[in-house]
Structures are given as C-alpha cells and as structure tokens.
Amino acid sequence: MDRKEIAKGMLDGAIFYHGHRCPAMPLGLRAGLYALDLLGVERCRAHELHLVCESGPAHATMCFVDGAMYATGCTYGKGAAHRVNIGKNAIILVEMSSNRAVRVAVKPEFFEQAMQSEFVRLRSQGIPPQDIAPEIVNPLIDRVMSLDDGEMFNASDIFEMTIKxxxxxxxxxxxxxxxxxxxxxxxxxxxxxxxxxxxxxxxxKGLVK
Ligand SMILES: [Zn+2]
Ligand SMILES: [Zn+2]
Structure with missing residues (x-):
C-alpha cells in the first residue's frame, strides 16, 4: 500500500487521539510515514526507533508532533520520543539498532503558505480549533493528505546518529x-x-519546559 493510503487509514484514529481536526497533525502523520519509508523500517512497537521532535515549547503548528508520534509509534510515554525545543516542524527518525537516521522537515515555502490560511488566522485570534468550521479546516486536511511528500517535505540522506x-x-x-x-x-x-x-x-510540577 502506498503511503498516502496508509495515512488515510490512520487519519481517524490520529484525529481521535489528537482531539481535534487541524492541518498540522495530519502533516506530522505524513512526515512520520515518510520517515519510516525512507529508513525502510516498520512502525515502532517498543523501543526499536526513536523520534527527535524539533518543535519548540509553544508555537502554532505544534500539533505536527502528535501526528508524527502516531505515525511512527514513537511516543513520548514509552520514552521513544523527545523534543529539542528549537521551533521547527522537523523530525529525525532513528533506528536504534543501527544508528541510521533520517530527517524530514516541512518545506519553508509550504510552511509559510500554510501560515497564511484562514484556519491559522482564526487560531491566532484565540478561536479553539474545534470551533472552526469544517468548511475551513477540511480542505486543508484534504490537501495535506493528497499532496506528494516531495511537495511538502525536505528529506535528508540517511546519516548516523546516536540517541543517548x-x-x-x-x-x-x-x-x-x-x-x-x-x-x-x-x-x-x-x-x-x-x-x-x-x-x-x-x-x-507546574513548569512546562
Ligand atoms: Zn491540532
Ligand atoms: Zn517523597
């Protein structure tokens, strides 16, 4: 099955897990599936893979990380993901047994255009994502689910990375x-x-880092 079909099959579960419909989470879902394919590995069940999330502590589109975790199976709870707080929608997926890694980043042009959407404008005014009309959010999700990986992401070559x-x-x-x-x-x-x-x-305990 091709990656777009796999992403479509995962979308409902990912939205349920994430809590609302938005374009950034499906973008992370696509990025995670792309990274799995580039590394040639299966979704993580325990600790075979590790996900480095380059997003920051507080900014628009952080939802990206939930999609990437859902796709790769590298979840924070089981210690297979961490965030490095550098404010980028990019992930590095690492195979722990071989230290082979790949980095997938949202293309700057795609990202900048996405930030111009009506959805983002409403979000920036403080409207919760679940209160934004389906007519506004659904076409954005459909677009993320249908574009080719190369239209949305820059991918690195395979490189070596040690996760400590x-x-x-x-x-x-x-x-x-x-x-x-x-x-x-x-x-x-x-x-x-x-x-x-x-x-x-x-x-x-109240401090979010
Ligand atoms: Zn979201
Ligand atoms: Zn104690």
Missing part, C-alpha cells in the same frame, strides 16, 4: 519522606533516608 537514552529501571523504592513508590533512578539519600526528588525540594 537512559535504560529503563525496574527498581522500585519507597520514599522515606512521603511514603510514595518511586523508581530508583529518581531517589536520593539524605541523612541516611531515601527520599524522592519532590521531598528533596525544588520540583515545580
């Missing part, structure tokens, strides 16, 4: 401060007691 990812621990401890269960790579010793980072102080 911590090994998952199964070592569960009890914090002597709060009594909560906490994994061993997130505790420290203080005056002979084993305490979690929160009890050690300085954790701002």
């Amino acid at each position: 990812r911590p090994v998952g621990t199964f070592d569960l401890k009890r914090c002597d401060g709060c009594g909560e269960a906490v994994f061993g790579n997130c505790v420290q010793e203080q005056n002979g007691r084993l305490i979690c980072l929160e009890c050690a102080g300085g954790v701002d």
